[in-house]
Amino acid sequence: MLDDGTRRRVLTALLVGQRHSWDQGLTAAVLDGTGEAGALRALVDDAVARQLPDGRLAELDPACSVNGGVVGEYVDLVAHRTGDDALAAAAARQWDWLLRVAPRAADGTLFHLVGPREVWADTVFMVVPPLAAAGYPYAALAQLEGHRSRLRRPDGLWRARWDDAAGRPADAGAWGTGNGWVAAGLARTVGRLPAGVGAAVAGEVRALLDACLAHRRPDGTLGDVLDDDASRPDPAVAAMLSYAASTGAAEGWLPAAYGGAGRSLLGTAGACLDALGRVSGVPAAPRFDRPGHSPEAQALLLLADAAAVTPGPRRRPRSPRRG
Template sequence: MLDEETRRRVLCSLLVGQRHSWDQGLTAAVLDAAGEADALRALVDDAVARQLPDGRLAELDPACSVNGGVVGEFVDLVARRTGDAALSAAAGRQRDWLLRHAPRAADGTLFHLVGSREVWADTVFMVVPPLAAAGHADAALAQLDGHRSRLRRPDGLWRARWDDAAGRPADARAWGTGNGWVAAGLARTVGRLPTARGAAVAEEVRALLDACLAHRRPDGTLGDVLDDEASRPDPAVAAMLSYTASSGAAEGWLPGEYGAVGRSLLATAAASLDPLGRVAGVPAAPRFDRPGRSPEAQALLLLADAAALRPGRRRRPRSPRRG
């Protein structure tokens, strides 16, 4: 786990960086995990101040269709905690965008960008946990089904992007961050579903986590492209998978030994920190086309650390009946 001074530096670097809508959602998750209620309230108020007329929260880039779903979860959370009707209405407008108005395929699967017919692995994190948290289990699992059918490969890893207009992959590589978004997003979903459905998702998370870990390198790192040994290491992937493993072990839907896996991955990600507390060598914001730094990597490291600190549970969700 991180020591207090390192944690402070990582958080400071997160808070001073320019952030997009999904980064605001991740930062909200960090603040909530740390019990920073006042800072969380300030963040969600700011997200609502920047809500687009169509309902997308904190959105500075109108090309992004689904990313406001992450911060919407926390606008809704603070609304329920405080009874604030304006926040509740803002969260409702974000949900309505995802459920009814956002661009989607004929089967309802959401496209990641406005003006594009591409399905991205990233979207699983952006929409499945918030919809499940809001009580829309059927809609959440329908999005998981639609994304899985297009993006999951026979080896259990996920493709990065699918071109729905062409009916073929737009990027068939097992992008590390894309697989990390799916794993971490589903980890956030397990406990928000009815028991049997949550147990089925937990099995899926474990299978994906194991498929990713099969490509962990001797030095503990994971690649920007998981099954390409020549690709550069990406510390953000280690943080995402650390969060997934530690969350599952703490919540009891993964065996306890995954807690050690999570801590090991956390150490791998933390080894990339520079003296200012910045996670170095991740896909660089804002274009993610070269090694550098990003707010999402800062937040993901802090979420992985918080998950590693959680006490474990003994009971696991009941597995669904087979046959």
């Protein structure tokens, strides 16, 4: 696990970096987990100030369709805690975008971007746990099913992208971060679902972790492309899988041995920190096309560290009027 000084450096590097909408959501998760209520309130206020007229929160790139769902979870959470009607209304606009307005396939599966009719693995993290947390568990499960049916490969790994117009993969590669988004997203979802379906999703997390860890290299790293031994190591993947494994062990829906795997993966990711507290060698923001640094890697390392030493994600009250 990280020591206090290292955590501060990692957090500082996260907070000073320019961040996209999903990074704001990840940062909100870090702040909520560390009890930083004032900073969390400032963040969600800023997300609402940057809400697009159609409901997408904190969205500075209008090509992105689903990423505001991550910060929407925390706008909704702070609204619930404080009774702030304006925040509640902002969150409701985000849910309306995801549930009714955002571009989607004929079966309702959301497209990741506004233009191309593509289904991405990343979307699982962006919409499944937030919808479940907001009280829409069956909408969350429908998104999981739509993404799984297009993207999960016979070997248990997930493809990166599906071209819905062509009816075939747009990128069949088992990208490490794509699989990491799925594993981490589903780990955040298990405790937010009715018990029976939560157990089924827990089984999916375990199967995906096993499929990913089968490609862990002798030095403990995982590749940018999981099943390509020539691909460069990606520490962000280790952090994502660490978070999923540690969360499942802490919440009791994975065997305790996965907690050890989570700590080992955390060590792999933490070994890539530079003197400024930046996770180095991850796909570099903002284009993710070369090794470098990214706010998402900073936040994911902090979330993995917290999951390794404390219980998993906090459960939220869900409105009985939602489903």
